[in-house]
Amino acid sequence: MQPPPLHTATPQRLHPLSLIQRFVRSLPGFLVLLLPMMFRTTGRSDWFTLVLVIIVGALTLPLIILHYLRFSYLISPTEIVIHSGILTRRKRNIPLEKVQNIEIEQSLLPRFLGIAKVKIETAGSQAAEGMLEYVGLDEAQRIRATVRAYQKNPGTASPVPDHPVVPLSDEQSSETLLFEIPFRRLLLSGTFRFSLLYLAVIFSLLQQFDLSQVVESALDWVSRGRFEPYLDQAMASPFLTATVAVILTAALGWLTGIAITIARYYGFRLSLEGDKLHKRSGLFTVAEGTIPLAKIQALILRSNPLMRKFGWYRLELQTMGTDVRERGHQVAVPFAQEEVLLQVASHIRPLVFPDAFSPVSKLHIRRTFIRYALMLSISLAPIAYWWPLALWGFAALPLLLVFAYLQWRHHGYALVDNMLYIKRGVLTQYLWMVPLDKFQVLYATRSLFQRRLELASLIVDTAGAGPFSSPVIHDVPHPDGMAFLEHLYNAFQATFLPAQTVSSEVSPEAP
Amino acid sequence: MQPLHPAIQTVWRIKMGLVTSVLVFGVLAYDVLNLFDRSRMLPFGLLPGLCLVLGLLSTFYLPRLRYRFWKFELTHEELYLERGILNRVRTIVPLRRIQHLDVSQDVIERNFELGKLIVHTAGTRSSDVILPGLQLQHAEQLRDAVKAYITEDAL
Known part of the structure; x- marks a missing residue:
């Protein structure tokens, strides 16, 4: 039996560039600390904030480096071993036969740095069992190939040799493409998605940080007052204002729906490779995964x-x-x-x-209807206590009946x-x-x-x-x-x- | 179909009694603390009294009802459970789907030499199916009987 290449037998470090990624990821935390400083014009507490930032920084940076130094992983023919932890040392063994899926994910910055996150998923838990943040992209693909090789013929298989990584194009020979989505089709699919959720998040953030003034003045600068007369007229009639607001919200919700769809499914590709599905998609964050x-x-x-x-x-x-x-x-x-x-x-x-x-059974209509009616009464009753007009809400009952029938x-x-x-x-x-x-x-x-x-x-x-x-x-x-x-x-x-x-x-x- | 061991009613009663007493004392404490509050709407002692009466009633009657509707059966292919007072649930756990088994016993159950058999499956809703009210020995026998059927096939 030939000895496996050194890098699979000895513990491996993460990619050094992961330090940069981790540092960048810790920045939003500082921003939160700095927020009070940004929105207060004067005040002595600025000094306090600054000292706080320095203390947190002095703690965070060594932690990032320590985490890097203390984290190592090893892939043996039977299991993946991950050592981690700064104060508490953890050793996690993941048997290879329990590994269901190895997902390689690259968000925006790691793509520039050429590193990737490797998620090792097992049947035991919903979340990923092991996470390597981050290794080089070639190393990530090599890990996946090694694990697959071991899984295919356990025990006897020698790990994937050290020669340059199997590029994706090489793998395609054994793959059959099942589904691919062209960009125009993706755009079309986005139009069917309507999302108010993200919009709500954005607006609440604007409110939270008092940025609506900034946005407003930015819009003013862009339009240079050309829309002022229309705006004034719209404001004059509350009905018109409401209509415009609804239309605008709908349009924005529609656009965010398209944007989200494109960000998530750009370049979507599903292929079959032996008895495993291979999937890849994403615009900013490219996620790759295998599903047996x-x-x-x-x-x-x-x-x-x-x-x-x-x-x-x-x-x-x-x-x-x-x-x-x-x-x-x-x-x-x-x-x-x-x-x-x-x-x-x-x-x-x-x-x-x-x-x-x-x-x-048709009785399902009755039961569903009664349930909806009860929900409606429960939500209307407290409102009607203060504002009796809310009782008109019960006019929706026939609609609920129709909905129950459709159910x-x-x-x-x-x-x-x-x-x-x-x-x-x-x-x-x-x-x-x-x-x-x-x-x-x-x-x-x-x-x-x-x-x-x-x-x-x-x-x-x-x-x-x-x-x-x-x-x-x-x-x-x-x-x-x-x-x-x-x-x-x-x-x-x-x-x-x-x-x-x-x-x-x-x-x-x-x- | 087999019933549970009758002693489980006492166990349930003790547990419900404990819950009731905690509840009653909590509400009583609230009442005492607000004794001289002028805006109080209810007379003193009404809420704790109500809790006490309801708690005692359910302590006496619920375990009996629960016991009456709990049935189980172990065949060579499945574990079949029937339970529920208001919402009657029948559960079929195919033995080949069982991932692992536990027998557990809490302090109160220990005094009555009872235990429960906990059957873990990969299902989301039924990651643990619990069969309470067995004599500990019986629970262990059932566990050993079921253990033979646990298959090693992956999901």
């Missing part, structure tokens, strides 16, 4: 009524131990027409789209070819596709009211499902529902019948 096909727990098709009208969908994959940023879901295809999507999905799991979904219309389930399909949602429409062999635990719940109405809800729990977005079949008629659950469970067990012999072939190595 076997680790995919469920497929989720998402759209909203507008997207659906034009036939656009988004495909997400539910995996274990993946990033929480995307709600435990990895976007596999951000935006595509149905047939493209099905074609991509067929590489992941054989899919047969159900012709028809079984509807849930029922869009809710359904089907079992086709070892795959459970559950669709639900009106404003955000979900279609969960859960392979039978990925079921974890099955539930049937019946609340007091459901028992009176002879209804039950069925829950299929899977690994890595979000806490609020797990697939639930609400309000199926009771005896049928139980029978369906039984049927699901038997089908689940049946998927393991042939598999059991396979697993017994594999297991002898264990003792």
